[in-house]
Amino acid sequence: MYRYDSYDQAMVDARVAEFRDQARRRLEGKLTEDQFKPLRLTNGLYLQLHAYMLRVAIPYGTLDSRQMAMLATIADKYDRGYGHFTTRQNIQYNWIKLEDCADALADLATVEMHAIQTSGNCIRNISSDHFAGAAADEVVDPRPYAELMRQWSSFHPEFTYLPRKFKIAVIASEKDRAAMRLHDIGVRIVKRDGEVGAQFYAGGGMGRTPMVAPLIRDFVPIDQFITYAEACLRVYNRYGRRDNKYKARIKILVHELGAAEYIRQVEEEFAHLLSVGVEPPREELARIAEYFALPPFRHPSESWDLEQLQSKVAGDPSFRWDDGFGQWVRQNTHPHKAPGYVSAVISLKPAGGIPGDATSDQMRVVARLAKEYSFDELRVMHTQNLLLPHVRIADLPAVWAALDAAGLGSANMDTIEDIIACPGLDYCSLANARSIPLAQRISERFAQSGRTELVGELKLKISGCINACGHHHAGHIGILGVDKKGKENFQLSLGGSEAEDVSLAKITGPGFDEDGVIAAVETVTEVYLASRTEGERFLDTYRRIGMEPFKEALYG
Amino acid sequence: MGDTQNLGTSPDEVQFRFRDDEPVDHAAVTVDSVLDQTNAAAVRIEPGDDARLLLPFLDRLALVEVNFPVFGDGRGYSAARILREAGYTGELRAVGAVLIDLLSHMRRCGFDSFAPDKRLDEEDAARAFATWANVYQRAADRRATIADKRHEA
The missing domain is CATH 3.30.413.10 (Sulfite Reductase Hemoprotein, domain 1)
Incomplete structure (x- = not known):
């Protein structure tokens, strides 16, 4: 992956010095809050509901173990021991103090990281395919x-x-x-x-x-x-x-x-x-x-293919091939260009958890795994998950065991539990409704009923206001929180996609309260299960049968 | 010359100037006026004006003022670069909401004089002009970029 030379490092160092100076001038009253705002924004510093939020850039979502370990350190030193990975492959800290910010940026600069242009009316962090390379x-x-x-x-x-x-x-x-x-x-x-x-x-x-x-x-x-x-x-x-x-x-x-x-x-x-x-x-x-040259992959004879993996471990009950390790391999790995390797998705969506959140301890586990098993490379995915891009198939059992022990082993990539959600009213001053508790309840509901695997690929995306940070327009199922006469209300939409078959979701009809929208999501998946033909995803069925059958079941 | 009274800044209002020639000491006219008449040597561009309309007249212009009524409106940066890219060598003056933290960007876009509507702290400004020892992009200041330096023979 890319490494700074002395020029890149000097640019970032200059920016830290510049921000320190801006903060000083703000404190001395030489800058009004109005004038300071765009300056702190281009350094990733927002004022949210309860505190400042610092958004750190992860260019095209690529980082190494040293950088991930520093993200953990920042979480412990300046925040409350966790961070939130975002849909633009960045990380946000929700409890930063203004007076600590320049120090946090200086710490980040020691590992070639920064918060430059993660906010403000400028060109933001460039994002990319998380499987790139x-x-x-x-x-x-x-x-x-x-x-x-x-x-x-x-x-x-x-x-x-x-x-x-x-x-x-x-x-x-x-x-x-x-x-x-x-x-x-x-x-x-x-x-x-x-x-x-x-x-x-x-x-x-x-x-x-x-x-x-x-x-x-x-x-x-x-x-x-x-x-x-x-x-x-x-x-x-x-x-x-x-x-x-x-x-x-x-x-x-x-x-x-x-x-x-x-x-x-x-x-x-x-x-x-x-x-x-x-x-x-x-x-x-x-x-x-040259910095992105392929890592020195081992010869395929030194690894296994997925069939060999199954034959080696399926008989070992400690790996729980049907509902544990095997399910994770089937759901969370992606084909790799090098034979004997896969990319392995680390889900930050445990059932009932906050989408995209990771504790500092979890970040350190992930950093160690990257160093040991993935050529010291990690990715942040726009789906708010993490990724080990280059894992030898023969190493998957060890990787999964470590992830599982750290609460990072959920086998739910691209399922209804893999929810994208914005911070919502729990953190954000723009939100009309809470997104996180809704995501937690839906993922818990489907995990408990055991329907997640049955329903298959279903991308559910939740935004707490019309700014759509939770990408609800692009969800196979989208949920938008609105304010209706002082009460949280949720609009349901169907048929969006952010992929190569891109489309915008359409609203089903009148909105629901929190309990109502959870029931509505279940209703919609039942219509799908009853109507799907062999191999059809939710989105395919929706596109084939249209909105009417869903409307009928929801409001009929 | 109907709309020339009091339009533009006087040399006294210029706080920073990176030129050796004598500043123009008469008022500026609007872009529309330049198009209508042939003798004005100073013009003032507002954010909505199309700087390219001035290109046929660059030879006789000695001062172009670009007004920033609010600091968040960045159209003036494009106007400045467009004039420099077309070969304009006269004075290019940023006026209005010119703040410390804009100076280095304005300089890169080709501004060589600054008339902020509130005088700036000299020390802070000196530091701001020197913010970037190196630069990533090619711009109107024609500085060699970091990439150029990396690949110098």
């Missing part, structure tokens, strides 16, 4: 391109006061595991006739006006990649709406102009910028790519 189906590893964008977007002088926040995702396979088309810019690295290039989508997003990004260019030659991104951003910076913050995202600009007109303006700017010459030297991408 490991997935059997990728064209190339997308992370070198994401790193090139990270450097370009860090402290960009022209784009620090955009109309609104700006999120970019970079993937490199047909399958979309990063909600790429629901980003302000989505990039898919592709190969045409052996030549690498970038496909650009622009104007996607969730929030109160969800939109799927249209394709704006099918192929940008890779040596013009940054120049094209710069053109997209400049058109947005100049013409994005600034009169109303709810209409300021690029999706509104692209929608109001029409994709064709936005494309025309970007192409004009692109041609101009090509003549100016803003692209980094070509050698830079090659330099970065």
Whole structure:
């Protein structure tokens, strides 16, 4: 994975010094809270309901054991012994004190980490496919391109006061595991006739006006990649709406102009910028790519395939092949490009738990496992789980035993227990309703009834307000918390997807109270189980039979 | 010259200037006025103005002021770069809500004079101008980037 050189380190150190100075000027009264706010926001510091929240960037979700151990240290030293992994592959601490913040940032800088541009109206942390560098189906590893964008977007002088926040995702396979088309810019690295290039989508997003990004260019030659991104951003910076913050995202600009007109303006700017010459030297991408060289995988004869694994351990009752280890292998591992290896998902969704939360002890267990079994590499997934990207199949029994002992062995990836939920009214000052308790009750209900495995792949996403941080628009089942005359009320929606078959969910009808919406989720899964044909996921059945049968069961 | 009275800042209001030539000492006109008449040497750009409309007139402009009525409106950064990319070499002055923490970005986008509506602490400003020993992006200041330095022959 990427390592800082002295230049990268100096940039982050300079930023820590700058923030220390800003905090000093705030305390001396030289900065008003209004003036300080955008400065602390671009350093990831939010004021929430009860305390400051610090959001730390994990570029394209990749980190090593040393960094994960530091995240644990930060949780113990400055917070309450835990952290919350987010849908943009970052981590948030909910109980940070303003006076500690510069020290926490300085600690992070010692392990090449920072909180730069994790908030504010600027280009945010670049996200990517969590299986990048490991997935059997990728064209190339997308992370070198994401790193090139990270450097370009860090402290960009022209784009620090955009109309609104700006999120970019970079993937490199047909399958979309990063909600790429629901980003302000989505990039898919592709190969045409052996030549690498970038496909650009622009104007996607969730929030109160969800939109799927249209394709704006099918192929940008890779040596013009940054120049094209710069053109997209400049058109947005100049013409994005600034009169109303709810209409300021690029999706509104692209929608109001029409994709064709936005494309025309970007192409004009692109041609101009090509003549100016803003692209980094070509050698830079090659330099970065070297850091992402494949790890030295062992020969397949030194590992097993999954059939061998089963034959070796299925007879050992301590591994509980049917409902323990074997279920975890079936549910939580993903095909790897190297024979004898898989990627292993570490679920942060124990039944009844808080989605995405991990204690400092759990973080240290995960760090140790990464070092021992995954070439010292970890990923944060946009589904608020963690991942060991490169695990030898023969090591899976040891990995699972350690995870299980740490309360991290839930075998529920992409099931109804694998819920994405925003912090909601328990933490967030914008929320209308609580998301976490609802997620806890639903996962507990399905775990107890034993229906999770029967229902299969079902992505449930919960947001506590219309800002949609819980991605409810993209849930196979989505739940949106609203305020109805002072009471929490929950709207149910069906049929969303953040994947390559991207779609936006549709509301079923009138909302429910908390008990009601839990019952409604159960009703909806019963309709599915009764209607599905062989091999159909919930989403497939919904798309085939439509909303009516679900409505009938819910309100009929 | 109907709308020129009191438009723009005077040399006295400029707190930081990175040029050796004499500043223009007459008022600026609006972008629309530049398009209508041929003799103004100073113009003031508001956030909604299209800086590219000035490109045919760059030869006779000696001062372009870019107004930042609020610090959070970043359109002026693009306006500045567009003018520099088109070869404008006259004075480019940031005026209005020019704050300490914007100075380094403004400088990179091509501003070479600053007339903040509230005077800034000189020491804080000096530190701010020197924030970045190195830079990641190519911009109007034409500094060699970190990537350029990494691959110097």
